[in-house]
Amino acid sequence: MARKSIEKAILDAVSDIRLQALGFEAIGIWVFLMNLIREIGTDGSVTFGFGRAPSLADVARIRFGMTETELKTHLETHCVTQLLAWDDATQTLSYGPDQQPSRRTIANRLNGAKGGRPPKNHVTERTDPAQRNLPPMAIKGGKSVTESKTHAPIAKAKANNDSYLKAKLVEPSASEIDAVFNRIGPKAFDAAGFDPARDLQNWSAARQWAADGLRKGMTPDEIERVVVAEVSRIAERQRNKGKPAPHMGYFGKAVCAAIAAGVIPEEPKTFAQQVAERDWEEAMREWVRAGGAGPQPVLADYAAKAAA
Template identity: 40%
Template sequence: MARSVATERRMLQMAATDIRLLELGDTLAMLWVRLVAFILEHGSDGVFVAGHDGAPTLAGIATFRFRLDETQLKTYLETYAETRLITWDETRGAIGLPDILMPSRRVLASRENGKKGGRPRNSDRITPQNDPRQRHAIMPIAGGRTVQPETQTETHETSRAHKLSLACTDQSQDKLQARIETCFQATGRKAFDAAGFDIAKDRADWGIVRQYVADALRAGLNEDEAERLILGEIARVTARVGEKGGRPSHLGYFKPAIAQAIARRDVPAPVLSSAADYEAKRAYDEAQRAWVRDQIDGKETPEPMLSDFLARARSAA
């Protein structure tokens, strides 16, 4: 549904002056604003039907958009519906705007008219200039038939080796996406907290961290290094801004700093917090010295990674 300035202005005016929202408190009032904005963005004619025609389910909306569980969101929806701040049909999963924010009948009629092709012409006389058939005329292309085999050979590779390469690419992409999602689930909330945001007060969310994780993993970092780099840059920039009396307003604020750190591979050293960690660090130092000797002797051996030693030590503990 198209978001109009007038509708958003009425929504904000309601949030500031409507006695029903004021009685609910600041937290529920802010959640109502976010809910209405979601309906305006993803709904159709002022109504959003969860789980219909590819739309996200109510559980998905609660978890990833509002950071709530499904039962809590349903409780809020019932509270809003009792005071007619929204309309809520639990059977269909339909969430609608209040009457004051719904599109007018004239707007709805205009949309339906547009779906049918708009207003009819004043005159039915067809001329070469307004003939609708001209819009879909098939125009000949010189040489189109003569170059068809060459074009197919160059753009439609059908060899078995090519198909296998595509399959390998798809599998590697699936594995990378799984790594990105796992690392994001472990890093997202930590990044939100490291930036000094409060989940009860701030409207910001940590969805952008998924892009930071993807950039770091595609650059060759592992999951532990990606997490340390992202959290380290967020903490550093937040402290720098705080010294000047400022405060980041959203996690997208850290994008330039994180991109530069990934390019420099500026990964902070891991924090050693237990005896097992220090023992793993000593084992890594010995493996690093052995690897340097192998390189001098011309042996091709993989470089040891401190994160691997720490992970094995912590899992064993």
């Protein structure tokens, strides 16, 4: 009996009107017959006088205390009501249609006897359509014994990334870091807007900026421009918010990120350069008004004149 115990089947049959109509004696016989099938039967049925099962006459005499004819009468009655199934020709007693295993259960039992259902989409040499018509491979994996390599091993390409380039850079010495630190420290302090008379002149955070800039391959001038520009920008932003930066360490993360980005501001122009550009722009406007007559003004000429 599939997924149902004999106790569950008996409890379910108590409310069956077919069984109740037979009387208490027939109900007791039905319970004993159900237990007999479970005790000596196989797959929900038992054939009397075959295998380990005793004959029907012995069962009637020992288990029920009646003759074989009387037991057959009860079996035929239960068979008519479909509470049990009885075949007099083969002497086979089995569960009724309600207690019989389902088709799915029977199929699962047959598959289990054959070794079970193979895994879904399991492709083997026998089931693969691509190999169905091919002869079996003599060597595992299909490799030939005389196989030879036709290609040389491919050399691993050298990684051209930031980590490789950083490894190629020379680590700056302590003296180089100190020189840049002593240069950018006071200028960063002034760019932050601190008062030397009231604020502690401590720009030790600039030492890390100097080391990062040198490792990045920047010159001292480039490091100075990056640090001063970033400190000035953040200090101006905080002053506009009414929350000025309390110390130099406040700019640490932003300056380190700016150095890592490698975006270097333009070099500030001197007074002579500003004068040269102003005179050159004026000369260009006059040259355009004249319709491009004469030679075009060159900025280098005005820069040399202003420097002199």
